[in-house]
Amino acid sequence: MPVPLYQAKAEFFRTLGHPVRIRVLELLQDGPLPVRDLLAGIEVEASNLSQQLAVLRRAGIVTSTREGSTVVYALSSKDVADLLRAARRILTDMIAGQGELLAELREAEHTRP
Amino acid sequence: MPVPLYQAKAEFFRTLGHPVRIRVLELLQDGPLPVRDLLAGIEVEASNLSQQLAVLRRAGIVTSTREGSTVVYALSSKDVADLLRAARRILTDMIAGQGELLAELREAEHTRP
DNA sequence: TAGCCAATTGAAAACTTCTTCAAGTCCCAC
DNA sequence: GTGGGACTTGAAGAAGTTTTCAATTGGCTA
Structure with missing residues (x-):
């Protein structure tokens, strides 16, 4: 058996599973952008961004x-x-539906050292 | 800023990014199942499955x-x-667009023992 | 309650991925 | 062809995840 489909799926999701990569995709949703603009929109060093772009590529x-x-x-x-x-829909629902988690998140914000 | 949304999104995708976890979700798509049935449908040890279920929980x-x-x-x-x-749609399209990989998958289907 | 089955947990070892930094390529202007 | 800007690459250590195994919990039934 070759790469089974469920494994391809897992790899695909793993690829999306990084904050910088998510931001890149969000920025690109409205159309192509030069690296310069991605760099301006994401707080990360050029070489780190390049590494993440390479993963997406x-x-x-x-x-x-x-x-x-x-x-x-x-x-x-x-x-x-x-x-x-x-994904945004699911996440929004999930956060809304899980009152406690929301409370926890809020709490964390107030108790930060 | 609290846990920013793009980070929550990344975490969410990372959670999906594991073959066993994907299979679990696929099996649950048609309705609830006892662990016993998940175990029967996925090639993995009970304790490993439990760990992955804990991640999803x-x-x-x-x-x-x-x-x-x-x-x-x-x-x-x-x-x-x-x-x-x-995700399945994207993956199918992506694979279709990438001729070689498709060929590989087709090949595998005909050569199944 | 003793023994068993179903499932979970904790913890260490094995493995991956992430970050960082120095070095490299490519293109343009001088 | 030299210099500079824009981006990429390689490699090494740090950080995080996965696997595995032994030990544990909860619920049944003899």
Whole structure:
């Protein structure tokens, strides 16, 4: 058996499972952007961003094209935007439905050293 | 700023990013199941499955209720099923777009023992 | 209550992923 | 062709996750 589908799925989700990568995808939802702009929108060092972009590229989730001296990134499929929307819905519901967790989060904010 | 949303999202996806956990969610898509049945449907040791179930529980993605001497698991929201469907669509498209991988999958299907 | 089955937990070892930093490529302007 | 900016790469250590095994809990039934 080759890479079974459920394993491909797990890998796909694992690829999305990083704050910087999520932000990249969110920024790209409204259209392609040069690295410079991603860098401006995310608090991270250039080399770290590059590493995360490489992860997304290897997974085939984004594509990069060089334009002169800059490099422009884009989502490789519009479906990715749908998925992020679905995720946001779930998350919102989940947080809303779990009063305690919400309270906990709020508490943490007030008791930060 | 509290746990920012993009970080919650990343955590959520990371939680889905494991083959055993994906299989559990797929099996639960059609309704609640006792651990015994999950165990029968996934090739993994009981204690390992328990660990993965604990991860899903902590994330609030599934719920467990004890019924007599067995424990029954269920998806905590139907939206999870939607999300998995969205993911399947993306993955299928992505694979279709990447000819070689598709060929590999097809090959595997014909050469199944 | 003793013994058993179902499931879970704790903890250590094995494995992956993340961050960081120095070095490298590519392109453009001088 | 030298210098500089934009980005990427390699590699090493730090941080996090997964697996495994032994020990444990909870509920049944003899």
